[in-house]
Amino acid sequence: MRMSRYFLPILKENPADAQIVSHRLMLRAGMIKQVASGIYSWLPMGFKVLRKLENIVHEEQARAGHIAILMPTLQSADLWRESGRYDGYGEEMLRMKDRHGRDMLFSPTAEEMVTDIFRSHVSSYKDLPLTLYQIQWKFRDEIRPRFGVMRGREFYMKDGYNFDLTKEDALHAYNRHLVSYLRTYERMGLQAIPMRADSGPIGGDYTHEFLVLADTGESEVFYDAAVTDIRMGERDIDFSDKAQCQGVLEEFTSLYARTDETHDEALFAEVPKDRQRSARGIEVGQIFYFGTTYSDPLGAKVMDETGKPVPVHMGSHGIGVSRLLGAIIEASHDDNGIIWPEGVTPFGVGIVNLKQGDEEADTACEALYKSATALGLDPIYDDRNERAGGKFATMDLIGIPWRITVGPRGLKNGVVELTSRKTGVSEEMTPELALEALAKTYASL
RNA sequence: CGGGCUAUAGCGCAGUCUGGUAGCGCGUUCGUCUGGGGGACGAGAGGUCGCAGGUUCGAACCCUGCUAGCCCGACCA
Numbered sequence: 001m002r003m004s005r006y007f008l009p010i011l012k013e014n015p016a017d018a019q020i021v022s023h024r025l026m027l028r029a030g031m032i033k034q035v036a037s038g039i040y041s042w043l044p045m046g047f048k049v050l051r052k053l054e055n056i057v058h059e060e061q062a063r064a065g066h067i068a069i070l071m072p073t074l075q076s077a078d079l080w081r082e083s084g085r086y087d088g089y090g091e092e093m094l095r096m097k098d099r100h101g102r103d104m105l106f107s108p109t110a111e112e113m114v115t116d117i118f119r120s121h122v123s124s125y126k127d128l129p130l131t132l133y134q135i136q137w138k139f140r141d142e143i144r145p146r147f148g149v150m151r152g153r154e155f156y157m158k159d160g161y162n163f164d165l166t167k168e169d170a171l172h173a174y175n176r177h178l179v180s181y182l183r184t185y186e187r188m189g190l191q192a193i194p195m196r197a198d199s200g201p202i203g204g205d206y207t208h209e210f211l212v213l214a215d216t217g218e219s220e221v222f223y224d225a226a227v228t229d230i231r232m233g234e235r236d237i238d239f240s241d242k243a244q245c246q247g248v249l250e251e252f253t254s255l256y257a258r259t260d261e262t263h264d265e266a267l268f269a270e271v272p273k274d275r276q277r278s279a280r281g282i283e284v285g286q287i288f289y290f291g292t293t294y295s296d297p298l299g300a301k302v303m304d305e306t307g308k309p310v311p312v313h314m315g316s317h318g319i320g321v322s323r324l325l326g327a328i329i330e331a332s333h334d335d336n337g338i339i340w341p342e343g344v345t346p347f348g349v350g351i352v353n354l355k356q357g358d359e360e361a362d363t364a365c366e367a368l369y370k371s372a373t374a375l376g377l378d379p380i381y382d383d384r385n386e387r388a389g390g391k392f393a394t395m396d397l398i399g400i401p402w403r404i405t406v407g408p409r410g411l412k413n414g415v416v417e418l419t420s421r422k423t424g425v426s427e428e429m430t431p432e433l434a435l436e437a438l439a440k441t442y443a444s445l
Numbered sequence: 446c447g448g449g450c451u452a453u454a455g456c457g458c459a460g461u462c463u464g465g466u467a468g469c470g471c472g473u474u475c476g477u478c479u480g481g482g483g484g485a486c487g488a489g490a491g492g493u494c495g496c497a498g499g500u501u502c503g504a505a506c507c508c509u510g511c512u513a514g515c516c517c518g519a520c521c522a
Contacts, residue, residue, distance in 0.1 A: 417481095
């Protein structure tokens with residue numbers, strides 16, 4: 001992408017309404033525009049990152065054997081009356097009537113709808129296990145939205161639902177989700193710690209929240225410092241292997257890690273003193289097992305081996321995809337702007353032409369841009385007639401992890417400069433070597 | 446919903462107390478110079494002062510009502 005042809009409305013000054021760094025940087029980097037309280041338009045670069053996150057979620061869900069569907073945002077109230085939640089959900093649910101006066105709502109979650117799909121089409125234990133998920137816009141009419149996309153009213157969320165014959169199978173689905181979520185967050189360059197959580201209005205016996213540690217987090221968390229050393233890394237996972245998935249769960253959840261909702265001072269005291277930590281965290285996902293809470297009232301049953309209808313065991317599992325943008329920026333930025341992890345960056349490399357109009361520099365940049373594009377590096381080329389300082393500031397603000405700087409001075413010696421956004425370290429090398437190094441870096445993700 | 450605050454050019458703000466031709470910085474357009482960390486100079490464009498009503502010869506400014514947004518709290522992916 002040539003910056004001169006892109007739509008990137010960056011701001012030099014801080015918007016007055018943005019209180020926290022991720023919100024401020026998303027506005028300054030021209031990623032979002034507020035439409036109403038807690039509701040945002042996604043401008044090209046914000047939308048691009050959102051799509052990247054979404055793709056990672058889809059890939060990891062597919063790997064775990066989960067199947068994507070798409071359900072409507074506007075739903076009839078009927079199903080919600082059947083489950084008993086229409087009256088129970090309260091003011092957070094945005095309600096409306098259609099032209100015939102029928103009660104409608106903007107879906108805040110989709111247990112009812114997915115259970116209805118299930119009961120309409122599945123009737124045998126032979127069709128289990130089944131996990132259906134979607135990535136779709138949700139709406140919760142929060143009393144007080146804040147922090148930009150971190151706490152919007154409209155938000156983009158992956159919500160998945162497992163259907164299993166037995167509690168044991170459903171708990172395997174729970175573990176499978178935990179493993180796939182850990183992989184998902186790591187690919188996004190995030191450390192999200194599974195913490196025992198409160199099951200809240202959805203109910204259920206088993207639930208973990210995934211928290212990214214950040215000073216601006218909404219939840220207070222308590223944990224054993226040793227949990228932050230655990231990584232999924234490169235290990236091979238067989239998602240159908242119950243023992244392996246259970247093993248990962250135990251590995252990641254046996255150390256103390258809880259949010260304030262479930263914090264237990266007595267248990268926390270057993271953690272070695274020098275490893276006791278309290279901090280703040282941003283919740284970026286949650287998994288639940290809730291058994292037959294919805295299958296019972298909605299009549300979602302299958303025939304078991306004996307021909308007897310039994311309600312299915314279910315769980316639901318969410319990742320706040322739009323919120324993740326905020327979480328990633330909270331976890332990865334400096335005074336100059338965003339620092340995108342390579343797995344989610346909107347562009348792989350920024351090319352800065354220091355002297356637009358200089359024949360040699362222009363030619364070198366064009367060639368670099370062409371090669372980088374051919375290598376799949378998805379470059380953004382700052383070809384505007386700006387001064388060097390402005391171009392550097394822009395690249396830093398929008399957080400591209402690598403920058404290739406091209407100027408007449410270096411070109412005299414046949415070199416360009418490759419700079420890491422994260423470390424600020426620069427190295428001079430030929431354009432070919434710079435591209436080779438970047439291709440290698442991105443191939444290893 | 447309770448408490449606090451704001452609304453003036455695309456963004457950030459002054460002007461309101463004390464009514465009298467709507468300003469500044471950034472951005473933006475054109476030109477010249479400049480060219481390795483948001484450069485300089487010159488010339489422009491751009492505003493129903495959130496909305497409605499009232500007071501007044503005259504309202505961004507005073508009065509009343511409304512709307513929207515922000516912060517703290519209860520609530521939440």
